[in-house]
Ligand SMILES: NC(=O)C1=CN([C@@H]2O[C@H](COP(=O)(O)OP(=O)(O)OC[C@H]3O[C@@H](n4cnc5c(N)ncnc54)[C@H](O)[C@@H]3O)[C@@H](O)[C@H]2O)C=CC1
């Protein structure tokens with residue numbers, strides 16, 4: 001029986017390995033992690049991450065050919081293929097701080113693999129890493145290997161949170177990069193055979209190592225660039241009376257451009273887009289390509305601009321101050337169908353409003369109060385380290401309260417902001433919400449999910465990203 005071990009039981013390691021276990025009953029899969037609470041949760045009824053469809057698969061396979069364990073060394077030693085899916089955060093100090101990828105966790109995993117191995121292994125980069133990381137990993141493994149042979153493959157993951165299981169079941173492609181040597185080709189073939197259990201062969205792309213590593217950074221950069229492009233247009237739409245949804249539709253029907261990923265928003269979030277682009281920018285700078293670096297940096301700048309613009313729009317609409325006003329935040333996760341808050345635009349919007357002394361009342365169907373308080377008090381990039389290295393008990397931000405109900409959160413509020421596109425926000429009773437709010441009652445829709453005409457009929461002053469402005473908003477000084 002082929003044995004697979006995955007180091008890192010996170011948003012990627014957990015779902016990816018669960019699907020491999022489901023699709024390959026003849027393969028034994030162990031997912032290991034240094035975080036005891038995380039592994040305990042994987043072995044319980046309350047999985048550590050919320051992902052539609054995941055629980056069913058884990059229940060089907062756990063204890064049969066899918067195991068979660070903190071005994072990292074044992075499972076690595078026994079495995080034929082070792083996936084490494086650990087954190088690759090942005091460096092916060094030292095050389096490349098604020099841009100470069102911090103490979104501390106990757107390096108320690110590689111050293112441990114070299115230490116404990118007693119047989120040849122294929123080591124697979126599943127984490128997103130800077131191009132040429134495989135070279136460094138190879139050096140660590142080779143210099144510590146006591147004669148054991150390792151083949152390094154790059155097999156970046158393209159799943160998106162909230163749709164991870166369907167993405168893994170029907171990936172647009174699986175990408176495998178390896179050394180162009182007989183041993184390298186053989187290793188690529190071995191991994192290809194695993195995926196071929198459910199992915200059509202013509203969708204399994206094989207490349208050299210560097211192309212695979214760079215393609216992952218490139219794909220995320222292209223995706224984020226689309227959002228920044230449409231968000232840049234949204235600002236122009238508001239100034240001109242064009243409607244960004246209509247513009248995006250008209251542009252997206254061009255088959256060369258395509259309709260997906262053109263939803264204007266309060267800004268993109270998630271653990272990877274910003275981190276990976278910053279990393280790309282750093283790599284370009286290190287390779288003497290400042291113009292290319294500047295080009296990609298602009299994607300982040302527009303994203304920051306969009307988040308600031310949203311906060312400024314709220315404050316300027318509300319007589320230029322939100323001091324002591326209650327602002328209800330609907331949605332804190334970085335997108336719907338996930339409880340993940342990493343780099344969610346809600347953090348920046350809330351911090352911006354808190355900076356203007358607002359009282360904030362937050363409701364999200366999947367995010368806990370502890371997580372929200374943690375996010376609002378944590379330093380930039382601290383969130384992307386293993387749990388046990390994060391601040392233990394967050395300082396409570398006093399002007400923030402967290403509710404378990406949208407009606408409770410919006411009661412007596414001066415304004416409501418929709419920051420995540422949860423489906424349930426579309427069908428709330430907005431008449432009831434309006435009746436219980438201070439007047440004038442404002443709604444700022446950062447996701448363009450609400451029925452603007454209906455809200456205006458009820459009496460709300462409505463702002464929707466990239467849509468023609470209410471007369472009220474037009475008359476307010478444009479601090480945006
Ligand atoms: N979250 C996502 O949707 C995607 C993430 N990625 C990439 O995958 C990688 C992992 O991301 P996530 O799963 O989101 O992170 P995560 O933070 O959810 O999981 C990483 C896990 O690795 C564990 N870990 C760290 N060092 C370890 C070590 N030395 N030994 C054992 N366990 C260790 C941590 O405790 C943590 O549970 C990152 O490089 C990310 O860029 C790629 C595609 C999608």
Ligand SMILES: O=C(O)[C@H]1O[C@H](OP(=O)(O)OP(=O)(O)OC[C@H]2O[C@@H](n3ccc(=O)[nH]c3=O)[C@H](O)[C@@H]2O)[C@H](O)[C@@H](O)[C@@H]1O
Pocket residue numbers: 128157158159160161162220223227260261262263264265266267268269270271272273334335
């Ligand atoms: O490397 C990664 O981590 C992953 O990053 C993204 O996946 P994810 O961040 O989970 O979610 P997306 O659906 O891409 O959304 C990212 C952010 O962009 C926002 N977004 C997305 C699409 C859109 O049209 N507009 C928009 O504002 C979302 O609300 C969210 O905040 C990519 O889509 C995955 O392919 C990739 O594997």
